[in-house]
Amino acid sequence: MIYTVTFNPALDYVIRLDKLVPGTINRLTYENVMPGGKGINVSIVLKNLDHDSCALGFIANFTGDALASLVSAHGCKTDFIRSQQGMTRINVKLKAEEETELNGIGPQISPDEIEQLFAKLDRLVADDMLVISGSVPKTLPSDMYEQIMSRLAGRGIRIVVDAELDLLLNVLQYHPFLIKPNNHELGAIFDVELKTREEVIPYAKKLQARGARNILVSMAGEGAVFVSENGEVYTSVAPKGTVVNSVGAGDSMVAGFIAGWIESGRDMQHAFKMGICTGSASAFSADFATRNEVQALLASLAE
Ligand SMILES: Nc1ncnc2c1ncn2[C@@H]1O[C@H](COP(=O)(O)OP(=O)(O)OP(=O)(O)O)[C@@H](O)[C@H]1O
Ligand SMILES: O=P(O)(O)OC[C@@]1(O)O[C@H](CO)[C@@H](O)[C@@H]1O
Numbered sequence: 001m002i003y004t005v006t007f008n009p010a011l012d013y014v015i016r017l018d019k020l021v022p023g024t025i026n027r028l029t030y031e032n033v034m035p036g037g038k039g040i041n042v043s044i045v046l047k048n049l050d051h052d053s054c055a056l057g058f059i060a061n062f063t064g065d066a067l068a069s070l071v072s073a074h075g076c077k078t079d080f081i082r083s084q085q086g087m088t089r090i091n092v093k094l095k096a097e098e099e100t101e102l103n104g105i106g107p108q109i110s111p112d113e114i115e116q117l118f119a120k121l122d123r124l125v126a127d128d129m130l131v132i133s134g135s136v137p138k139t140l141p142s143d144m145y146e147q148i149m150s151r152l153a154g155r156g157i158r159i160v161v162d163a164e165l166d167l168l169l170n171v172l173q174y175h176p177f178l179i180k181p182n183n184h185e186l187g188a189i190f191d192v193e194l195k196t197r198e199e200v201i202p203y204a205k206k207l208q209a210r211g212a213r214n215i216l217v218s219m220a221g222e223g224a225v226f227v228s229e230n231g232e233v234y235t236s237v238a239p240k241g242t243v244v245n246s247v248g249a250g251d252s253m254v255a256g257f258i259a260g261w262i263e264s265g266r267d268m269q270h271a272f273k274m275g276i277c278t279g280s281a282s283a284f285s286a287d288f289a290t291r292n293e294v295q296a297l298l299a300s301l302a303e
Contacts, residue, residue, distance in 0.1 A: 002046060002258065003124060004039035004131040005117070005148070006057035007140055008106040009067055009080075010091040012036030012247060014286075020096040032286070035070040036091055038134035038162060041248040043076045045255035045278060045288050051262065053131075054079055056120055060107035061087035081116045083107040093247050101247075106137040114140065121148060126156030129177070131254060133162035142166075149174035162254055165189065172211035179212045180254055183219045197235040200225045214268070216257060216275060218250050224279075226272040234272045239297040241284040252289050253279030277301060 016030035035044065043055040055076055059067055060083040067088050071078050089104025124130060130152070136144050149159060149171050158177035161168060164185050172179075186203050187194040194200050200217050204227045208215045213229040223238040256278025261271035277297035281289030 001124075002051065002053035002129045002131070003121075004043045004053055004055050004057075004133070005121075006037035006039035006055065006134055007109075007144060008089065008135055008137040009035070009037035009040050009057050009059055009064075010089045010104065010106075011063055011067055011070075012091050012093055014093045014095070014245065014247065016095045018096065020094065020098075020100070033066075033070075034287070035067055035074065036248070038248075038251050039131055040067075040071055040076075041251035041288065042131050042133065042255045042258075044071070044074045045248075045252045045282065046259060047075045048288055048290050049255065049259040049278070049294065050291065051255075051259050052077060056080065056117065058083045058107060058109050058113060058117070058137075059088045060085065063090060064088035064107070079120060081113050081120075083109050083113055085110075093245075095245075099246075103135075106139075108139045109137065114144075118148075118151065121152065124152065124155070124157050127158075129158045129160065129258065131160040131162070131258070133160075133251065133254070135163075136167065143170065145171045146174070149176070160254060160258065162250065169210070172207075175211050175213055178214045178216060178254075178257065179207070180216045180218060180250065180257075181207070182250060183217055183222070186217055195222075197223060197225050201227070201233060201235070216253070216272065218253055218279060220246070220249070220283075224253070224272070224276050226268070228268045232268065234269055236273065236276050236301065239277060239280045239300050241280060241297075243283050244286050246283040248288060249279045249283040252282035256289070256294060273298060273301060 012034045043053045055078045059080045086107030089106045092102040094100040160178045161176045162180045183194045217225045226234040253275040257275030260274025264270035281293035
C-alpha cells in the first residue's frame with residue numbers, strides 16, 4: 001500500500017486577475033478551490049493514474065471538513081487525524097502578471113494527536129511505500145520527519161521525501177528510497193546556482209552520497225535529472241506545452257515516478273520519464289494530470 005503524510009494540508013484557493021493593484025479592491029476573473037498540501041496532491045495524482053493510496057495528516061475545523069470531502073471526492077482513501085484547535089489553512093494561489101502564493105498557518109497539533117499519527121504509521125509493513133512531503137507547522141516538533149523515519153527504519157518500507165533544506169538533510173542518514181528537490185533547493189544546500197541539467201548532475205551525486213538511495217531533481221520547464229542507487233544518470237528535457245497552473249507540478253512528478261516504477265516492474269528510467277510527463281501534464285492543465293494527458297506527453301517525449 002502507498003501512504004502519504006501531509007502535516008499541514010490546505011484548501012488551495014486558486015485565483016486569477018488581470019493585474020494586482022495593492023491597496024485597492026481587486027476583482028477576480030477566475031476562482032477555484034482545490035484540495036492541497038503536498039502529500040495530498042501526490043495521493044490525488046496517484047488516483048488519477050489508477051493507483052490507490054491512503055492520505056494521512058492533520059485536519060481541523062470546517063475547512064478541514066471541506067478538505068476531507070474534496071479529497072474523498074477524488075476517490076482517495078483518507079485516514080486524517082482531527083485536531084481540536086485552529087483550522088486547516090487556506091492557501092491563496094494568486095495568478096496575475098506574476099504568481100504569488102500566500103500559505104496559511106494551519107491548526108495547533110497536540111502531543112496526543114502526534115501520537116495518533118505514529119500509531120497509524122506503526123501499522124505499515126514491508127514493501128509499503130510512504131511519501132512524506134511539505135512543511136511542518138510551527139506547533140509540531142521540527143524533527144517530525146526524523147522521528148518518523150527513525151521509527152520506521154529497518155522495516156523494509158520505502159520512504160519518499162520531498163522537503164527543503166534541513167528537513168531533507170536531517171533524514172538522509174535514514175536512507176530514503178527517493179528524494180525530490182528542485183534545482184533551486186539543491187543549489188541552496190550547496191550555496192550555488194544551478195541552471196542547467198549538466199550543472200545539476202554533480203550536485204545531485206553529492207547529495208545522494210549523504211545517504212539518499214535515488215535522487216530526482218526537478219527543474220520546471222528545464223526538465224529533470226535522475227541519479228539512481230546503481231549510479232545510472234538520466235536527464236531529460238520537459239515536454240513542450242502551455243503552462244496553465246504549475247502548483248503541484250512537483251507533487252505530480254513524485255506520483256508519476258511512483259506509478260511508473262510500479263507499473264514497469266521497477267524500471268527507474270521509465271519511472272523517471274513518467275515522473276516528468278506527469279509533472280508537465282499537471283502544469284499544462286488547470287487541474288491535476290490525467291492518465292490520458294500523461295500518455296500523450298510520454299509519446300511526444302519519445303519522438
Ligand atoms: N513550465 C513547465 N514546462 C514543462 N514542464 C514543467 C513546467 N513546470 C513544471 N514542469 C514539470 O513538472 C516537474 C516538476 O516541476 P518543478 O520543478 O516546478 O517542481 P517543484 O519546484 O517541486 O514544484 P511545486 O513546488 O510547484 O510543486 C518538472 O520537472 C517538469 O517535468
Ligand atoms: O506550505 P507547504 O507545505 O510547503 O506547501 C503547501 C503547498 O503550497 O504545496 C502544494 C503544492 O506543492 C500546494 O497544494 C500547497 O498549498
